[in-house]
Amino acid sequence: MAYPRALAVAAVSLAVLLAGCASTSDDGQAASLRERAALRLQLASAYYEQGQFGVALTEVERALTLAPGDAQAYGMRALILAAMRQPAPAEKDFLYALRLAPHNPELSNNYGQFLCQTGRAAQSLAYFDAALQDAAYLSPEKALNNGGACSLAMKDYARASAYWLRAERLAPGVASTYAGLARTYYEQQDYRQAARYLERLGGVTIMESQTADVLWLAIKVRHKLGDAGAEAGLVAQLRRHHSGSPEYAAYQSGAFDE
Secondary structure, eight states, X not given: OHHHHHHHHHHHHHHHHHHHHHHHHXXXXXXXXXXXXXXXXXXXXXXXXXXXXXXXXXXXXXXXXHOTTOHHHHHHHHHXXXXXXXXXXXXXXXXXXXXXSTTOHHHHHHHHHHHHHTTOHHHHHHHHHHXXXXXXOSOHHHHHHHHHHHHHHTTOHHHHHHHHHHHHHHSTTOHHHHHHHXXXXXXXXXXXXXXXXXXXXHHHSOGGGSOHHHHXXXXXXXXXXXXXXXXXXXXXXXXXXXXXXXXXXXXXXXXXXX
């Protein structure tokens, strides 16, 4: 009877070993799928940043096939769909991503920005604030700048300046922060404060490289302050770099108060 008993022990040992190998194999396969999904997601993000939304969508779909429960992938697809002007499916993906990862600050910020861009600025602020509550959020200045822009859109100047001043404290030297503060003070007819932040903006990046809307803002500020020399220099830059822009057309028509 000794031989069958030894055989039984050996069989059990072999079964345990095979189960262990299968488990290791399953773990390795799952890790491989996650790595492949992450690579596809990185590609999707890169194509999105380049404005190649169709290719980006293909890559994120592949990522979701490999990792169907990945909140970041749903969030990325939402951004792509929003850029492709498909707001309904974009919102569906944003909400599903937030159900999967309700405390993810990047998802909260991106959904808040989506709400602001689709005419729901008042609703968006709660999502920016939720993102900012996460101490581990690596780029809070994004949510602060978005919160500032959405508050300005609602003409809530106090809240807009609070967001942007906090952004300046956390990440000084960001051009969009100074531009936002300049706009906020301009809207409140505090032209000297607006000029102060435009000067800071000029210290970060030369005014000549600015977008048409920032140059037009600077022109309007100098016009209000009666600084004809500075105004003329800014107009020359606007004409040189953005002669076909709506902002230059507004200057030509004298629409300084619109």
